[in-house]
Amino acid sequence: MIGDQSMSKFLTILATLTVLLIGSTVSAGTPKPLPNLDDVKGDKCVAPKDVIRVEHKYYLLHQRDETMRKGIRTKEHSLKNCINCHIVKGDNGKPVTIKDDRHFCKSCHTYASVQIDCFQCHASKPSPRPAAVEK
Numbered sequence: 490m491i492g493d494q495s496m497s498k499f500l501t502i503l504a505t506l507t508v509l510l511i512g513s514t515v516s517a518g519t520p521k522p523l524p525n526l527d528d529v530k531g532d533k534c535v536a537p538k539d540v541i542r543v544e545h546k547y548y549l550l551h552q553r554d555e556t557m558r559k560g561i562r563t564k565e566h567s568l569k570n571c572i573n574c575h576i577v578k579g580d581n582g583k584p585v586t587i588k589d590d591r592h593f594c595k596s597c598h599t600y601a602s603v604q605i606d607c608f609q610c611h612a613s614k615p616s617p618r619p620a621a622v623e624k
C-alpha cells in the first residue's frame with residue numbers, strides 16, 4: 490500500500506516535471522507575443538499597458554462606431570494615431586506596412602492567430618503628412 494502511494498506521488502512529480510520541461514522548450518523555440526515597440530514614438534500609450542493590451546479592440550471598434558454613426562472624431566483612440574506612434578522601421582529605414590511580419594499590429598496578431606481586415610481600407614503606415622493627421 491505504502492509502495493503504491495509513493496509510486497503515485499513519484500508519477501505526479503514526474504508528470505509535473507515533464508510539463509515544465511515541455512513548456513520551457515516550446516517557449517524557447519517560438520516567438521513570444523511581444524508587441525514590437527522598437528521605433529515607437531512618445532513615452533506612453535493612450536492607456537496603461539495592461540489595459541491597452543486587452544481592451545484595444547473595444548477602443549477601436551467603439552471609436553469606429555462613434556465616427557461612422559455620429560461623426561465624432563477624437564484623437565485618443567483613433568486608428569490613425571495608433572499607426573502614427575507605433576512605427577516599425579524596415580531594413581530601408583522606412584516604416585513597414587502590414588505586409589511585413591514585423592508590423593506592430595502583426596507582432597502580436599500572428600502569434601495569437603488574430604485576423605483583421607482593417608488595413609484593406611486603412612493605412613498601415615504613418616501618413617507622409619503628420620500635421621494633417623493630428624486633427
Ligand code: HEC
Pocket residue numbers: 524526529530531532533534535536537538539541542545548549565566567568570571572574575
Ligand atoms: C502617442 C503615441 C502612442 C499612441 C497614439 C498609441 N500608442 Fe500604444 N504605445 C505607445 C508607447 C510609447 C508604448 C510603450 C510604453 C507603454 O506601454 O506605455 C505603447 C504600448 C502599446 C501596447 C503594448 C502594451 C504592452 O503590452 O507592452 C499596445 C498593445 C498598444 N500600445 C496599442 C495601441 C493602440 C491599439 C493604439 C491606438 C488606439 C495606440 N497604442 C496608440 C505609444 C502610443
Ligand code: HEC
Pocket residue numbers: 549550552553556557566567568569570605606607608609610611
Ligand atoms: C471597407 C473599408 C473599411 C474597413 C475594412 C475598416 N474600416 Fe475603419 N473606417 C473606414 C472609413 C471609410 C472610415 C471613416 C473615414 C475616416 O474617418 O477616415 C473609418 C473610420 C474608422 C475609425 C475612426 C477614424 C480613425 O482613424 O480613428 C476607426 C477607429 C476605424 N475605422 C477602425 C477600424 C478597425 C479597427 C477596422 C478593422 C476591424 C476597420 N476600421 C475596418 C473604412 C473601413
Ligand code: HEC
Pocket residue numbers: 522523524525542543545546549568571572575593594595596597598601603604605607
Ligand atoms: C500586445 C499584442 C497586440 C498588439 C500589439 C495588437 N493586438 Fe490587436 N489583438 C491582440 C489579441 C491577443 C487579440 C485577440 C484577443 C481579443 O480578441 O481580445 C487582438 C484582437 C484585435 C482585434 C479584434 C479582432 C477580432 O476579430 O475580434 C482588433 C480589431 C485588433 N486587435 C486591432 C489591432 C490593431 C489595429 C493593432 C495595431 C495598431 C493591434 N491590434 C495590435 C493583441 C495585440
